[in-house]
Ligand SMILES: Nc1ncnc2c1ncn2[C@@H]1O[C@H](COP(=O)(O)OP(=O)(O)OP(=O)(O)O)[C@@H](O)[C@H]1O
């Protein structure tokens with residue numbers, strides 16, 4: 735049986751919600767709907783952008799675009815190809831998109847842990863008492879040669895403290911970042927329920943930029959956490975389940 739929590743696929747709608755609130759807006763990389771004009775404007779402002787389906791794809795169908803000195807380079811999974819003009823690039827992306835709606839988002843150079851890029855999942859859940867809690871934070875560690883960190887694209891799940899230590903953070907910095915991420919999670923929970931009723935769980939995908947700033951890449955409304963089941967430390971999984979049971983989700 736389906737448990738009770740609202741869900742919303744459209745990333746463009748969800749991104750616009752975040753952009754409305756100054757406190758959250760500063761943590762959202764510039765995002766636009768894909769079309770030729772926006773492609774041109776994003777590429778003149780940013781060296782690297784991400785091209786992704788507006789309705790999500792579990793990390794599939796995501797292309798990274800880089801502006802080089804005299805051409806554009808795109809990378810899809812591990813495959814790179816080159817385009818000499820914006821028109822040629824646009825045509826390629828348009829064919830790739832078909833009739834599906836896509837977004838362009840400023841690329842964040844992901845922080846690395848022991849040489850591998852990673853991002854962070856902040857799990858946020860609403861209790862029966864009606865308050866939001868950031869119940870678990872873990873990391874998704876990508877492969878060096880890929881453009882996404884998703885679990886089903888070969889990403890590995892990591893512990894927050896370990897991953898951050900591997901990225902050169904000391905204990906104090908790690909604690910501060912954890913607090914900041916938890917607050918961000920609660921703020922996003924409040925923001926979302928202001929727009930649509932009935933959300934009980936959200937999963938923020940947060941990238942850590944070169945200067946240590948958290949950037950919200952997307953907010954999942956039906957976040958998966960089954961990979962946590964297989965971790966040696968079961969605490970994260972158990973904490974999530976503790977809150978999930980309150981809205982009828984058991985795994
Ligand atoms: N703007 C960006 N800068 C850097 N990396 C990005 C950016 N957007 C996406 N990525 C990488 O791609 C991964 C997947 O992107 P995202 O979470 O937006 O889509 P998704 O997981 O396919 O969507 P959904 O979960 O809705 O199916 C991120 O976890 C991150 O590793």
Ligand SMILES: [Mg+2]
Nearest residue numbers: 792793939952
């Ligand atoms: Mg994601």
